[in-house]
Amino acid sequence: MAILALALLGACKREVRELRPDPPVAAALGGVAALPVGIGGRPPEVYFALGKPYRTNAYQLSEGKRLYAWFGCAECHGQGEGTARGPALLDGWWNYGPAMETIYLSLRDGRPGGMPAFHTRLTEDQLWQLAGYVQQLGAYSGGAAAPGRSDEPPVRPAENRAPARFAPLEP
Amino acid sequence: MRAQPRDTGREEAALEASLAAVWSSRPGLLGWLTTVDHKAIGRRYIVTAFLFLALGGVLALLMRWQLAQPEGRLLGPDRYNQVFTMHGTTMMFLFAVPVMEAMGVYLVPLMVGTRNIAFPRLNAFSYWVYLFGGALLWIAFLLDMAPDVGWFAYVPLAGPQYGPGKRADIWAQMITFTEVSALAVAVGLVVTVFKQRAPGMSLDRIPLFVWAMLVTSFVVILAMPSIVLASTALILDRLVGTQFFNPAAGGDVLLWQHLFWFFGHPEVYIIFIPAVGMVSTILATFCRRPVFGYLAMVLALVGTGLLAFGLWVHHMFTTGLPRLGESFFTASSMAIAVPSGLQIFCWLATLWGARPRLTVPMLYVLAFLFTFVLGGMTGVMVASVPLDTQLHDSFFVVAHFHYVLVGGAVFPLLGAIHYWYPKLTGRLMEERLGRWAWGLVFGGFNLAFFPMHLLGLWGMPRRVYTYPPELPWGGLNLFSSLSAALLAAGFLLFFWNAWRSARHGEAAGPDPWGAGTLEWATSSPPPPWNFTRIPVVEGADPLRDSPDALKVAAGLRLDRRELLLTSVMAAEPEARESSPRDSVWPLLAAIATTAMLIWSIFTPWAVVWGAIPVAATLIFWFWPRGTPEDES
Numbered sequence: 001m002a003i004l005a006l007a008l009l010g011a012c013k014r015e016v017r018e019l020r021p022d023p024p025v026a027a028a029l030g031g032v033a034a035l036p037v038g039i040g041g042r043p044p045e046v047y048f049a050l051g052k053p054y055r056t057n058a059y060q061l062s063e064g065k066r067l068y069a070w071f072g073c074a075e076c077h078g079q080g081e082g083t084a085r086g087p088a089l090l091d092g093w094w095n096y097g098p099a100m101e102t103i104y105l106s107l108r109d110g111r112p113g114g115m116p117a118f119h120t121r122l123t124e125d126q127l128w129q130l131a132g133y134v135q136q137l138g139a140y141s142g143g144a145a146a147p148g149r150s151d152e153p154p155v156r157p158a159e160n161r162a163p164a165r166f167a168p169l170e171p
Numbered sequence: 172m173r174a175q176p177r178d179t180g181r182e183e184a185a186l187e188a189s190l191a192a193v194w195s196s197r198p199g200l201l202g203w204l205t206t207v208d209h210k211a212i213g214r215r216y217i218v219t220a221f222l223f224l225a226l227g228g229v230l231a232l233l234m235r236w237q238l239a240q241p242e243g244r245l246l247g248p249d250r251y252n253q254v255f256t257m258h259g260t261t262m263m264f265l266f267a268v269p270v271m272e273a274m275g276v277y278l279v280p281l282m283v284g285t286r287n288i289a290f291p292r293l294n295a296f297s298y299w300v301y302l303f304g305g306a307l308l309w310i311a312f313l314l315d316m317a318p319d320v321g322w323f324a325y326v327p328l329a330g331p332q333y334g335p336g337k338r339a340d341i342w343a344q345m346i347t348f349t350e351v352s353a354l355a356v357a358v359g360l361v362v363t364v365f366k367q368r369a370p371g372m373s374l375d376r377i378p379l380f381v382w383a384m385l386v387t388s389f390v391v392i393l394a395m396p397s398i399v400l401a402s403t404a405l406i407l408d409r410l411v412g413t414q415f416f417n418p419a420a421g422g423d424v425l426l427w428q429h430l431f432w433f434f435g436h437p438e439v440y441i442i443f444i445p446a447v448g449m450v451s452t453i454l455a456t457f458c459r460r461p462v463f464g465y466l467a468m469v470l471a472l473v474g475t476g477l478l479a480f481g482l483w484v485h486h487m488f489t490t491g492l493p494r495l496g497e498s499f500f501t502a503s504s505m506a507i508a509v510p511s512g513l514q515i516f517c518w519l520a521t522l523w524g525a526r527p528r529l530t531v532p533m534l535y536v537l538a539f540l541f542t543f544v545l546g547g548m549t550g551v552m553v554a555s556v557p558l559d560t561q562l563h564d565s566f567f568v569v570a571h572f573h574y575v576l577v578g579g580a581v582f583p584l585l586g587a588i589h590y591w592y593p594k595l596t597g598r599l600m601e602e603r604l605g606r607w608a609w610g611l612v613f614g615g616f617n618l619a620f621f622p623m624h625l626l627g628l629w630g631m632p633r634r635v636y637t638y639p640p641e642l643p644w645g646g647l648n649l650f651s652s653l654s655a656a657l658l659a660a661g662f663l664l665f666f667w668n669a670w671r672s673a674r675h676g677e678a679a680g681p682d683p684w685g686a687g688t689l690e691w692a693t694s695s696p697p698p699p700w701n702f703t704r705i706p707v708v709e710g711a712d713p714l715r716d717s718p719d720a721l722k723v724a725a726g727l728r729l730d731r732r733e734l735l736l737t738s739v740m741a742a743e744p745e746a747r748e749s750s751p752r753d754s755v756w757p758l759l760a761a762i763a764t765t766a767m768l769i770w771s772i773f774t775p776w777a778v779v780w781g782a783i784p785v786a787a788t789l790i791f792w793f794w795p796r797g798t799p800e801d802e803s
Contacts, residue, residue, distance in 0.1 A: 015316040015336045017249045062335035148331025148409055151417045158331070158412050 014145065017059045021125050025050070029124040030108075032101050038109065039096045047128075054132030055100065055143065062147035064133025065159070067126055069150075071118065073134075079155050080137045085114060089137045090156070098138065104131040176729040178704065187703055189729045194286070194700040196753050205753040207291035208699050212298050213277025214595060217588075219298075220270035223305055225666070227261035230254050232659055235619075239652035241640035251636035252319035253338075257312055259322030260342065263438065264349045265305045267580060271445040272356045272391075274587060275384035277595070279360055281690035281697060282378050284369030284706045286734045287750045289362035290355075292757045292792065297355035299761030304348020307769060311341045318342030321634065323435065324405065326416040326427045331409045340409055340772045343402040347768055350395050350402075353441075357388035357395075364388075367734060368742045369689065370724050371708040376742075378688045379455075379462060382469050383448025386476040387441050393480065394437035401430035411775050425490060432483035440479040442576065444472060446583035447514060450536050453583075453590050454518055456686040457533040458525035461712055464517040471510035471517075478507050488559045497556045504554035511547060515540070530684075531605035535586025538613040542578025546571060549624065564634075567627025573620045585612065585665065592669070593683050597695045598676030604668040611661025618654035622647040687712035692721055705735050708742070731799035749800040756792035763788045 021029070031044035054060050068074070076086025087095060096102050096111070107127050110117035118127065136143060136159065149158030178186055196202040196211070206212070233254055237243040246254060280288050288294050311317050318338045320329040329339040364385045368377070377385075404415040405427070414420035416427050451462045462468055484492065484500040518540065527533055549571040553559045562568060592600045631644050638644055682691035691714055693702050704723035710716035724744065727733045732750040737743055767781025795801045 015314065015338060017315075019247070019249055058336035145336070147335055149412060150332045151327055151330060151419055153419045154412075154414070 014057065015059070016053070016057065018053070018125075026124050029128060032104060034101070034105055038105055039102050040099055041101050041105065043101045043104075054128045055135060056145050058145040058147065060129050061133050061136055061145060061159075063126070064129040064131070064136075065147040065150075067122065067130045068133055071121065071130075073130075076114070081156065089134055092138045092140055094138065098135065100131055100135055103135050104128060107131055107134070177725070178727050178729055179725040181729075183703065186729075187698070190700040190703060191698070193729065193732055194698075196699065201755075202753070204758055205755045207287070207295045207751060207753050207757070209276050209280050209288040209291060209294060210697060210699075210701075212291075212294055213273050216269060216273030216276060216298055216301070217595075219302060219305070220266050220273055221666075223261050223265040224270070225662070226309065227258050227266060228659060228662060230258040230261070232655060234258065235652040235655040237636065238638075239649050241642070241645050242637050246636060248636045249319065252634075253312065253315075253317040255634055256318045256321050256342070257308070260308065260318065260345070261305075262576075263322055263442075264346065265301075265308070267442040267576065268349065268353055268391075268438065269301055270584060271387065271442055271580070272353060272360075274445060274449070274584075274591075275360050275387070276356060278591065278690060279363055279381055279384050280367070281594070281693070281701060282381050282688050283364060283367060283372060284689045284692075284702060284708065285363065285367040286701045286705075287732070288359045289367060290359045292751050292754055293355045294359050295754075296757035296761050297352040297359075299758050300348050300355070300764060301352035303761060303765040304345050304352070307341065307348065307765075308345045311338075316341060318345075323428075323431055325431075326405065326408075326424055329405060330416055334409070337772055340406060343405045343409075344768050344772050346398060346402045348765075350399050351764070353391050354395050357391035360384055360388040361392070365739045366736050368737050369706050369708050370735065370737055370742055370744045372737075372742045374740055375465070376708055376711045379451035379465070379468055379472075380445070380448035380688075382472055383444045383451075386472045387444045390437045390441050390444070390476050390479055394434045394441065397430050398434035401427060401434070404430075406771075410772075425487070428487050428490065429483070432486045433480070436483040436486065437479040439572075439575070440475055442580045444475060446539075446580040446587075447472065447475075449583040449587040449590075450518065450539055451514075452686075452688065453532045453536050453586055454521050454527070455712075456590070456684050457528045457530060457536075458521050459528075459685070460521065460525060461687075462517060463520035464513075465711065467513055468517055471513045474510040475507065478503065478510065482507060485554055485559070488556050489563045501554055501556055505551055508547065508551055515544065530589075531600070531602060531609055532586040532590035534606065534609045534613075535582045535589070538609070539578060539582040539586070542574055542582060542613075542617065546574030546578050550575060562627060564632055565627035566623045566631045566633060569633055570620050570623035570627060573616075573623075577616055577620075582613070585609075588669070590684070591690075592672065592676075593679030593695045594690055595696060596673050596676070597679060598672055599679045599683060600672040600676060601668050604664060604671075608661050608664035608668060611657055611664060613661075615654050615656075615658030615661050619651050619658050622651045622654075626651075682714065687715035689713055728799075731802075749802070752798060752800055754792065756788055760785065760788035760792055 025046055028044050028046040031046075032041050033044075034041035054064070076083055077089050078086075080088065080090035082088030082090075087093075092098075094102075096106060104127055106115060107122075107130055108117060108119045118130075122130065133147065136146065146159045176189065178190075181189075194208075196206040196208060203211075233246060234251070237246045237251060276288060276294060280286070308317070316336070316338060318324065318329075318341055320334060320339050320342060324339060324342050327333050329342070364377070364381055404413070407413040408415050408417070408422075414422045416422045416424055418424055451468060455462045482500055482503045484496060485504045488497060488500075549567070553562055553568065553571055589600050589605055592598070626644055626647050629643060631638065631642075679695050681694050683695075684691070689706055689708070690697075692706055704725065705727065706713065707722040707724050709722065713721060724735060727735065727747060732752060733747050734750050735744055736746045736748045738745055763781070763784040767777055767785055770777035770781050
């Protein structure tokens with residue numbers, strides 16, 4: 001019984017599909033307190049209140065994966081292996097560190113060297129979805145939730161089977 | 172060697188006492204968990220299946236509430252997807268198929284005059300597996316984790332790219348549970364019908380319901396492997412990274428639809444054929460004459476079972492198949508009208524001038540005839556490709572298959588519950604309440620579902636969670652939803668009647684209807700050993716042919732559970748065979764299987780490690796314990 005109750009509690013938020021967040025929630029999601037250097041910072045309160053779904057919810061991750069394809073991320077980053085124009089995302093080496101809010105800031109504001117800013121093209125929650133997917137690509141250990149492989153010719157192991165290749169920098 | 176006590180020439184009371192000592196289950200919870208009595212398990216199956224019917228019905232009401240008005244606010248799109256998937260999956264896999272098999276589990280051994288179903292422990296195992304599979308699906312629903320891909324789970328929407336999370340995996344694994352339990356029951360029923368019939372019950376004396384269950388069991392055995400294959404391939408695609416359904420890597424999306432419908436269409440007949448058997452049984456009893464054209468009826472049942480495997484493609488007419496394929500499957504789909512029509516005319520001939528007693532079971536049979544013929548007509552309509560192209564995925568199809576499934580299977584089932592209720596509980600269901608429930612169910616159903624034909628013709632698609640007010644669908648949808656409330660009230664009344672009659676119903680004797688088949692030869696409800704003496708059959712209607720004294724067979728041992736094996740064709744006695752005792756291991760094996768199957772949703776290694784407890788429980792299950800039953 002206890003195991004069952006635990007499983008119920010643990011699974012509570014795992015599969016929830018928030019198709020469209022409430023407008024005030026979506027607006028609050030943009031309130032990242034960034035450090036002046038643009039690396040690291042504090043996510044908004046609402047991010048924690050939601051239960052950090054963008055890394056633990058399979059639906060949010062798979063939405064991130066769709067955005068990755070739709071917004072041309074593959075042009076520079078390939079399927080995560082990187083190209084001459086953009087760094088790899090799969091190898092676990094992060095130019096600005098692996099923190100979720102940093103990846104969010106990279107996506108929102110762009111980075112020197114060609115990374116464009118996406119804040120005019122994506123909504124706040126979409127930015128978080130994409131950040132979650134990108135972080136998951138280079139994560140050091142497999143998570144409980146992952147998007148499935150695409151129905152495309154396989155060029156690399158599927159996301160749900162591929163933790164980053166390099167030794168962990170942080171747990 | 173010790174002399175073995177036999178039942179030859181014993182006094183009735185002494186005989187019953189020694190049979191009770193061998194066949195009774197232990198009292199209390201342990202006895203409840205360990206019993207292998209087909210009647211206890213059949214009753215349990217039926218109650219559980221009706222519980223799932225009620226749950227699935229609540230989901231249907233939620234959908235009707237949502238669709239009653241344009242832009243309804245009760246359910247969001249995501250929840251609606253889960254609700255219609257749960258409704259379909261629950262009704263097909265957790266209600267319709269199990270309840271039909273459950274009726275077979277309860278009635279077939281009684282109707283063929285034997286003491287227990289073949290492989291009774293496997294039968295107990297099948298119930299537990301079914302229960303746990305149903306629990307898996309519904310707990311997932313409570314966790315917002317229910318499948319949302321339709322009861323057919325088409326790829327690519329159910330595949331790894333478009334089906335994130337574990338929802339489709341839960342669907343696929345739930346299918347595995349129902350496959351296992353359905354196959355286990357089917358095997359037991361086939362062996363019971365072939366080898367355990369009462370002496371003298373040759374093939375042409377088998378009751379029509381038993382024939383129907385036999386054909387159904389074969390259809391289960393032949394159809395289920397297809398869905399085993401399909402759901403396993405789906406899980407492998409999603410979990411292990413195989414590419415069965417990925418066209419980019421040499422897989423095939425349509426392969427899913429072929430495999431699914433090669434099972435899915437026979438599934439419809441798995442539900443329908445037992446219902447046909449129920450109709451024949453009820454008609455024969457209340458018309459007080461045997462069903463007209465016994466041979467034609469049996470051949471129609473077998474023909475339906477065979478044709479069931481030749482028309483799955485009519486579910487796929489809009490996928491762009493070769494013209495020849497479409498023509499072939501149109502023809503075969505229309506051909507199913509031949510055996511169905513044959514049966515309808517045999518029933519009409521039975522009714523002709525018979526002055527049937529209009530009891531509640533008989534009323535349900537009449538409701539069945541009316542509704543099923545209507546559903547069959549629309550079936551012939553959607554069997555033609557040009558019309559199907561227009562109607563595909565519209566509410567017309569929803570109306571069609573509810574007419575066929577509710578009219579063709581649920582009405583006979585409700586009639587059968589009323590008819591066999593005395594055999595299940597020893598009491599009759601209340602007639603007046605039953606008539607009210609019948610009226611509400613029959614009227615409510617037709618009022619709720621007939622307008623859907625029109626909605627479909629007016630272009631309303633299936634599986635939409637709402638529609639804009641500009642479209643002309645609001646009025647009929649509201650009417651349909653209000654009528655659905657009538658239907659629900661009818662079911663509520665039926666449940667209330669069944670609940671109340673179990674306690675306060677009029678006590679029924681062994682044969683309250685004056686029926687002719689063997690299950691009425693024993694007391695209501697029957698003792699654990701079914702028949703104190705094994706009956707001998709000399710005609711198709713044993714109780715009517717010899718109303719005063721049924722001939723019986725003797726010579727069975729009394730110190731162990733023993734039953735009589737007879738030959739397949741003529742049912743000549745061949746051997747005495749032991750029947751297993753109660754055991755807790757089927758339950759434990761079912762728990763181990765459940766753990767393995769659920770675990771394997773999360774990692775493929777579960778199949779390796781989870782197989783160890785399964786193997787261990789099976790070893791204990793079959794371990795000889797030195798009981799008299801172990802002697803060969």
